[in-house]
Amino acid sequence: MSxxxxxxxxxxxxxxxxxxxxxxxxxxxxxxxxxxxxxxxxKTRRMxxxxxxxxxxxxxSVLQIDLFGCxxxxxxxxxxxxxxxxxxxxxxxxxxxxxxxxxxWLWGLRAGCLIDGVSAPSLPEKVNLLFWQPILSGKVLLxxxxxxxxxxxxxxxxxxxxxxxxLRAELAAxxxxxxxxxxxxxxxxxxxxxxxxxxAGGGDVSLIWIDVVRREVADISSATTAQLANWASTxxxxxxxxxxxxxxxxxxxxxxxxALLDRTLATLEKAA
Amino acid sequence: xxxLEKKVLEQALNIQIEVLEILDExxxxxxxxxxxxxxxxxxxxxxxxDSMGVLGVxxxxxxxxxxxxxxxxxDGTTFSTVGSLVAYVSGKLxxxxx
Numbered sequence: 001m002s003x004x005x006x007x008x009x010x011x012x013x014x015x016x017x018x019x020x021x022x023x024x025x026x027x028x029x030x031x032x033x034x035x036x037x038x039x040x041x042x043k044t045r046r047m048x049x050x051x052x053x054x055x056x057x058x059x060x061s062v063l064q065i066d067l068f069g070c071x072x073x074x075x076x077x078x079x080x081x082x083x084x085x086x087x088x089x090x091x092x093x094x095x096x097x098x099x100x101x102x103x104x105w106l107w108g109l110r111a112g113c114l115i116d117g118v119s120a121p122s123l124p125e126k127v128n129l130l131f132w133q134p135i136l137s138g139k140v141l142l143x144x145x146x147x148x149x150x151x152x153x154x155x156x157x158x159x160x161x162x163x164x165x166x167l168r169a170e171l172a173a174x175x176x177x178x179x180x181x182x183x184x185x186x187x188x189x190x191x192x193x194x195x196x197x198x199x200a201g202g203g204d205v206s207l208i209w210i211d212v213v214r215r216e217v218a219d220i221s222s223a224t225t226a227q228l229a230n231w232a233s234t235x236x237x238x239x240x241x242x243x244x245x246x247x248x249x250x251x252x253x254x255x256x257x258x259a260l261l262d263r264t265l266a267t268l269e270k271a272a
Numbered sequence: 273x274x275x276l277e278k279k280v281l282e283q284a285l286n287i288q289i290e291v292l293e294i295l296d297e298x299x300x301x302x303x304x305x306x307x308x309x310x311x312x313x314x315x316x317x318x319x320x321x322d323s324m325g326v327l328g329v330x331x332x333x334x335x336x337x338x339x340x341x342x343x344x345x346x347d348g349t350t351f352s353t354v355g356s357l358v359a360y361v362s363g364k365l366x367x368x369x370x
Contacts, residue, residue, distance in 0.1 A: 039324050144327070150346040151326035154315060164343030180323060214297060214332070246297060250328035252320045253300035 003052075008065070010091055011084065013074025016066040017092070019099070020052050022059045029272045030061040031105040031130065032092045034112035037141075038148065038182050040249045041070060044109055047248050051261050058265055060272075061100060062107075065092040067115070078176055078183025082118075082191035089119035093127070103128060103272065110249055111135050114197060121200035129236075130268070131209040132260070133249065136227060138195025145192075149179040199231045206237040206271045210264060212245045212257050239267055280366065287365070288358045290336060295354075298328040310355035315348060326351060339364040 004021075007014040022028070033048065035041050052062045068084045069077035075084075089106070096104060105128040106116035113134030120127055135141050146167050153163040170177045171189045178184075209228070220228075220240070232238045245257025288310065296305035299320035314321055321329075329351075330341050339361065350360045 043324075146343070147330065147346060148323055148327050150343065151323035151330075154326055154346065154348055154351060155323060161344065161347045164346065214336075247328060247332065250324055250331065251298060251300050252322070252325055252328075255300065 008091060008095055010068070010074070011087060012068065012079075015068065015074070015088055015091065016072035017095070018064040020056045020062045020064075022055075022061045023057050024059060026059050027061055027100060027102050028059040029103045029105055029128075029268070030063065030096055030100050031055065031107045032089070032096055033062055033064045034089065034106065034108045034115050035064075035066070035070065036110035036112050036135075036249060037070070038145070038180055040110055043251070043254060044249050046254050047256050047260070048109065050256060051264060054261055054265055055268075058269070060268065061096075061102075063092055063096045065089075076183065078185050080185075081187055082195060085115050086119045086122070089115060090123060093123050105130050105268075105272075108132065108134065111141050114138060114141060114195065117197040117199070118195060121198070126203035126205045128205045128271070129207045130264070131207070132264075133211055133247075134209065136197050138192035141195075142189055142192040145179055145182075145184060149177065152180055199234045199236065202235045206239065207231050208239045208241070208264075208267050208271060210241045210243060210260060210267070212247065212260055213242050214244070214247070216244070217242070237271070239271065241267060280362070283365070284358060284362050287337075287361050288354065291333075291354065291358050291361060294329060294332040294336060298332050299325050308354050310353065310358065312354045314353055314357065315351045321351070329357075333361060337361055337365060 003018045005016070005018050008017050033052070036044060052064070055062055065088060066073040067088045069075040069080040093104065106120055107130040108116040109132040113131040114136055116129055117136060120129065135144070146164055149167050150163040167177050171186045174186050176183050176185045211224070228238055228240055241263055243257065243259040243263045245259050246255040248255045248257050292305040292308055295301060295308070296303060299318070301320060326346070330346065333339060334341055345360065350356060
């Protein structure tokens with residue numbers, strides 16, 4: 001099994017894609033994978049590669065796309081807009097639809113889930129969703145970015161007190177800020193601040209949401225419970241699961257969560 | 273209130289155990305954190321505690337203790353030692369004592 005790497009012509013350049021076809025004769029479904037951002041993108045490559053391989057071997061094709069300004073695609077992160085990323089998802093969808101007639105899933109990790117969720121309603125057909133440890137609020141995503149900036153400032157002698165407010169003030173003044181080597185434009189920050197995910201369901205589609213936890217927890221957080229109810233109320237079939245494993249998107253060393261790989265496949269097999 | 277003090281002391285010990293677990297998991301220390309004491313210096317002394325590490329520890333603290341870390345709390349003094357990090361979490365859990 002090998003992936004096919006190619007560049008899709010797009011607005012403002014091209015997007016790097018990797019298509020891994022289902023092994024064997026039966027293609028059960030096809031997934032479009034949307035990555036998380038900044039350092040999380042690098043930390044999670046291994047887990048995603050492992051999952052893609054396991055999926056392909058079980059009859060699922062996967063199209064991975066690097067969004068504008070990310071990975072090997074055109075553009076600079078600092079020049080991206082929220083709308084461009086949405087168009088990239090639509091582009092990936094069009095491309096995948098030309099290749100296959102099977103049901104399509106949008107699979108996201110962390111911030112990728114937010115982009116999936118926001119993009120799904122404007123696609124020409126209903127799609128299924130697979131969320132890994134989702135960040136579903138643009139506000140939270142922006143806060144994580146700013147925190148990374150603050151944490152970076154901790155490393156400089158002076159300490160980070162006030163860094164958060166300083167970064168926010170820069171953005172408010174219409175200036176880009178640089179965090180961990182990524183330039184965050186005031187336009188993107190503003191879009192993130194406002195990005196609210198409005199679940200759109202209906203039709204014969206599913207949402208699978210899997211969180212990775214460090215230990216068994218009795219209760220689902222109230223924020224997650226509310227989100228799940230919100231999605232279910234749109235008529236979507238909602239399946240929420242937790243698996244034990246390391247927070248591989250942020251651990252210092254590249255780690256894997258084998259339970260997530262197995263559970264994802266098992267849950268997809270039931271839903272697809 | 274000696275009774276309350278004892279309770280707070282016990283809680284602080286439990287918090288320290290959990291904080292060390294979090295450091296070990298998030299920073300991939302492979303058990304090294306179990307040798308840490310309250311006086312162990314973190315920031316600047318522990319190479320694994322880079323900016324992503326700090327972010328990971330904050331997320332894990334929020335998740336594990338159900339606290340909300342404010343922007344202004346992300347400060348060199350909070351992350352300077354195991355003891356300062358534990359004191360920070362205790363303060364969040366017991367605002368009246370801190």
